[in-house]
Amino acid sequence: MNLFGKKGISLLEAVLTIFVLAVGFMSSMQAIQEILTTTNFSDKEVVATQLASEKLEGILADRQAYGFTYIIGANYPDEVLTGDYVGYERRTYVFPVTAANLNGSAAPPTDFKRVEVHVKHGNAIDDKIELTGLVGAY
Numbered sequence: 839m840n841l842f843g844k845k846g847i848s849l850l851e852a853v854l855t856i857f858v859l860a861v862g863f864m865s866s867m868q869a870i871q872e873i874l875t876t877t878n879f880s881d882k883e884v885v886a887t888q889l890a891s892e893k894l895e896g897i898l899a900d901r902q903a904y905g906f907t908y909i910i911g912a913n914y915p916d917e918v919l920t921g922d923y924v925g926y927e928r929r930t931y932v933f934p935v936t937a938a939n940l941n942g943s944a945a946p947p948t949d950f951k952r953v954e955v956h957v958k959h960g961n962a963i964d965d966k967i968e969l970t971g972l973v974g975a976y
Contacts, residue, residue: 886957886967889919889928893955894971897930906975909951927958940972949975 847855893914900908914930934948935941941952950972957967 882959882965883967885923886926886959887969889923889926890955890957890967890969893928893930893957894953894969897953897955897973898971901973906951906973909953909973925959929956929958930954931956935972 897909897914900913909932911930911932914932916930917928919926919928931954933943933952933954934946935950935952936944936948937950940950953971953973955969955971959965959967
């Protein structure tokens with residue numbers, strides 16, 4: 839029964855029902871859009887972390903194959919990745935450090951080098967992964 843005691847629904851009731859359903863539908867669509875955006879960002883973070891880890895593992899392998907002196911910044915140029923990784927940039931930094939100050943920098947020769955790999959996956963400040971490793975001369 840409608841507002842005026844007659845059977846069926848009035849045009850006003852139908853319009854109000856459609857309005858309420860539309861508002862609910864739009865809210866649901868906005869929530870889904872936010873979830874998809876967050877998921878896409880998370881996927882990029884995982885890929886960037888994997889790319890940084892891959893580079894660090896390669897540097898550790900270079901240490902084993904070519905020796906400690908091979909680990910210098912010039913051997914690891916900046917990369918703009920292609921193929922499946924379009925939009926990702928990878929930079930590698932090598933700093934000679936001492937056991938007393940692993941976060942600073944020291945004049946070579948030293949027995950340790952701090953290696954930082956930065957992978958950028960977007961234009962925002964937070965669209966970057968940084969992994970740090972330590973390579974020893976021993």
